[in-house]
Amino acid sequence: xxxxxxxxxxxxxxxxxxxxxxxxxxxxxxxxxxxxxxxxxxxxxxxxxxxxxxxxxxxxxxxxxxxxxxxxxxxxxxxxxxxxxxxxxxxxxxxxxxxxxxxxxxxxxxxxxxxxxxxxxxxxxxxxxxxxxxxxxxxxxxxxxxxxxxxxxxxxxxxxxxxxxxxxxxxxxxxxxxxxxxxxxxxxxxxxxxxxxxxxxxxxxxxxxxxxxxxxxxxxxxxxxxxxxxxxxxxxxxxxxxxxxxxxxxxxxxxxxxxxxxxxxxxxxxxxxxxxxxxxxxxxxx
Amino acid sequence: xxxxxxxxxxxxxxxxxxxxxxxxxxxxxxxxxxxxxxxxxxxxxxxxxxxxxxxxxxxxxxxxxxxxxxxxxxxxxxxxxxxxxxxxxxxxxxxxxxxxxxxxxxxxxxxxxxxxxxxxxxxxxxxxxxxxxxxxxxxxxxxxxxxxxxxxxxxxxxxxxxxxxxxxxxxxxxxxxxxxxxxxxxxxxxxxxxxxxxxxxxxxxxxxxxxxxxxxxxxxxxxxxxxxxxxxxxxxxxxxxxxxxxxxxxxxxxxxxxxxxxxxxxxxxxxxxxxxxxxxxxxxxxxxxxxxxxxxxxxxxxxxxxxxxxxxxxxxxxxxxxxxx
Numbered sequence: 001x002x003x004x005x006x007x008x009x010x011x012x013x014x015x016x017x018x019x020x021x022x023x024x025x026x027x028x029x030x031x032x033x034x035x036x037x038x039x040x041x042x043x044x045x046x047x048x049x050x051x052x053x054x055x056x057x058x059x060x061x062x063x064x065x066x067x068x069x070x071x072x073x074x075x076x077x078x079x080x081x082x083x084x085x086x087x088x089x090x091x092x093x094x095x096x097x098x099x100x101x102x103x104x105x106x107x108x109x110x111x112x113x114x115x116x117x118x119x120x121x122x123x124x125x126x127x128x129x130x131x132x133x134x135x136x137x138x139x140x141x142x143x144x145x146x147x148x149x150x151x152x153x154x155x156x157x158x159x160x161x162x163x164x165x166x167x168x169x170x171x172x173x174x175x176x177x178x179x180x181x182x183x184x185x186x187x188x189x190x191x192x193x194x195x196x197x198x199x200x201x202x203x204x205x206x207x208x209x210x211x212x213x214x215x216x217x218x219x220x221x222x223x224x225x226x227x228x229x230x231x232x233x234x235x236x237x238x239x240x241x242x243x244x245x246x247x248x249x250x251x252x253x254x255x256x257x258x259x260x261x262x263x264x265x266x267x268x269x270x271x272x273x274x275x276x277x278x279x280x281x282x283x284x285x286x
Numbered sequence: 287x288x289x290x291x292x293x294x295x296x297x298x299x300x301x302x303x304x305x306x307x308x309x310x311x312x313x314x315x316x317x318x319x320x321x322x323x324x325x326x327x328x329x330x331x332x333x334x335x336x337x338x339x340x341x342x343x344x345x346x347x348x349x350x351x352x353x354x355x356x357x358x359x360x361x362x363x364x365x366x367x368x369x370x371x372x373x374x375x376x377x378x379x380x381x382x383x384x385x386x387x388x389x390x391x392x393x394x395x396x397x398x399x400x401x402x403x404x405x406x407x408x409x410x411x412x413x414x415x416x417x418x419x420x421x422x423x424x425x426x427x428x429x430x431x432x433x434x435x436x437x438x439x440x441x442x443x444x445x446x447x448x449x450x451x452x453x454x455x456x457x458x459x460x461x462x463x464x465x466x467x468x469x470x471x472x473x474x475x476x477x478x479x480x481x482x483x484x485x486x487x488x489x490x491x492x493x494x495x496x497x498x499x500x501x502x503x504x505x506x507x508x509x510x511x512x513x514x515x516x517x518x519x520x521x522x523x524x525x526x527x528x529x530x531x532x533x534x535x536x537x538x539x540x541x542x543x544x545x546x547x548x549x550x551x552x553x554x555x556x557x558x559x560x561x562x563x564x565x566x567x568x569x570x571x572x573x574x575x576x577x578x579x580x581x582x583x584x585x586x587x588x589x590x591x592x593x594x595x596x597x598x599x600x601x602x603x604x605x606x607x608x609x610x611x
Contacts, residue, residue, distance in 0.1 A: 028393065032393070034393055034396065034397070082572070082576075085576070086575060086576075090338070090340065091340045091392050091393050091396050092334065092340040092396075092527060092531070092535075093531075093575060095340065095396060096524065096527060096528055096531065096571060096575065097571070097572065097575050099524050099568075099571070100528075100567075100568040100569070100570075100571035100572045100575070101568060101572070102568070103564045103565065103567055103568030103571070104564070104565045104568035104569060104572075106564060107562055107563075107564040107565035107568070108565060110564075111561055111562070216520055220404055223397055223400070223401065227394075227397065256412075258408075258411070258412045259408075259412060261404075261408055262405065262408040262409060262412065265401055265404050265405045265408065266405060268397075268401055269387075269398060269401050269402070269405060272387070272390060272394060272397065272398045272401070273386050273387065273389070273390070273398075
């Protein structure tokens with residue numbers, strides 16, 4: 001019974017992690033940029049949803065879509081105005097630039113939202129399936145996360161923009177020769193990364209308490225999921241997220257909750273060295 | 287050129303070391319912090335500047351140095367021996383860890399080094415029995431008034447900084463430095479012409495760790511108390527490369543100039559714009575990246591700040607990429 005409960009907890013957490021990491025993974029895979037801003041964008045999404053729900057009485061689901069769209073615009077602008085100009089420079093430059101933007105965003109969030117933990121409380125109750133407890137809000141969070149992930153998968157597979165993103169990821173010069181406007185696609189990709197971050201932040205705020213200080217925790221999770229699963233693909237993020245969720249749930253049960261985080265990071269370091277392309281990785285993208 | 291650099295450095299060291307004669311305790315404290323960060327930046331420059339490996343492991347080495355120094359001192363070793371232990375321990379650790387992660391390149395290396403900071407912080411916070419966990423660790427304090435203690439630590443930190451700088455000059459002029467520059471330009475080509483890239487990278491990594499360990503040990507004795515979040519600080523690990531970028535990556539004097547100007551700026555923002563100091567810091571970094579791609583030394587070398595600024599601004603307005611550093 002304990003094992004099943006652990007499994008259920010791990011999968012519910014893992015779906016959220018997958019959704020959390022997917023935007024980060026896409027930006028890394030397509031733009032070759034480590035987006036240090038990702039954690040703060042998540043927190044921003046969570047707080048905006050909470051504000052819309054708490055202060056203006058907007059239904060969280062509607063707020064989620066509005067927030068996601070707003071963050072898409074923000075992400076598009078950041079990439080178009082700032083990051084595009086240094087996108088070919090060494091890792092150090094792009095990483096430091098996004099970190100600087102993170103400092104700015106974090107500072108404004110601290111001032112406007114303060115560090116008080118907030119949560120969109122839905123009070124949906126708990127399902128008791130023969131001794132296994134499943135809180136309904138977490139279940140809903142998982143379903144939402146999976147839906148968002150699936151949506152992104154369909155967009156990347158089926159739409160023109162999605163095919164263009166994949167093309168740029170595979171071979172930038174060839175994509176350029178096919179008439180794809182690479183700067184535009186870069187900005188769209190970063191926008192989608194921000195959109196996914198905002199949406200996941202909204203889902204997180206419905207399931208767990210959100211504080212501004214979680215930005216680095218979220219960023220760390222995104223790192224781990226990307227390394228475990230491999231970069232730039234939806235499947236990779238899904239596998240990575242589920243594995244991380246299960247590992248944290250199991251390590252938390254057997255070693256104590258303080259080791260849950262350590263286990264994730266240790267797994268990441270081992271995988272980095274053993275198979276840098278991740279569990280689902282494609283050779284040649286490392 | 288070398289003589290000029292050394293004399294600029296000597297003047298700066300004199301200015302730092304003489305602070306107790308002309309400044310109050312606040313100034314002395316600031317001088318100690320500057321010397322400490324200068325050492326960290328000089329250290330980072332070995333791996334990040336010369337070899338071009340984007341390392342974010344500075345706080346891992348610093349924090350480990352803090353804990354090794356504190357624990358050996360609590361075990362009864364004299365202070366200087368504890369600092370030596372911190373240096374050697376962190377150096378050995380970096381050698382072993384480097385063997386594993388220096389096979390990674392680019393983003394993967396960056397993430398692995400960043401991960402090291404997190405793992406060490408988590409491990410140290412969870413092993414309560416040895417390290418005191420999240421409660422931190424008290425380190426025996428120095429006797430004899432705050433003024434006296436501040437002077438001692440000023441001398442120590444400036445001393446470490448001078449040694450690190452001297453080593454950096456030696457590396458810059460030696461085969462090692464040449465080899466590391468080759469690795470930075472093109473690692474495969476460097477390997478092809480017979481440079482033992484693995485060994486060179488490991489030496490650079492160990493050098494970049496050792497002095498962080500010494501500084502960490504000294505910092506633990508200076509503050510008298512350390513805890514995991516303070517010792518393994520994620521902000522510090524990013525600040526250090528930024529300081530080098532501000533000064534000029536891969537140059538000998540760059541890290542010194544960068545850390546000094548960065549800390550003075552930061553101090554100014556703290557005292558004048560308390561609520562927005564982080565945002566201003568972020569804005570400064572953005573400006574450095576776009577308008578000072580070669581760092582402060584890039585201005586001194588070349589055509590003057592206004593020409594460089596105008597050029598970058600022109601490119602930026604046209605929407606093209608800014609200059610590659």
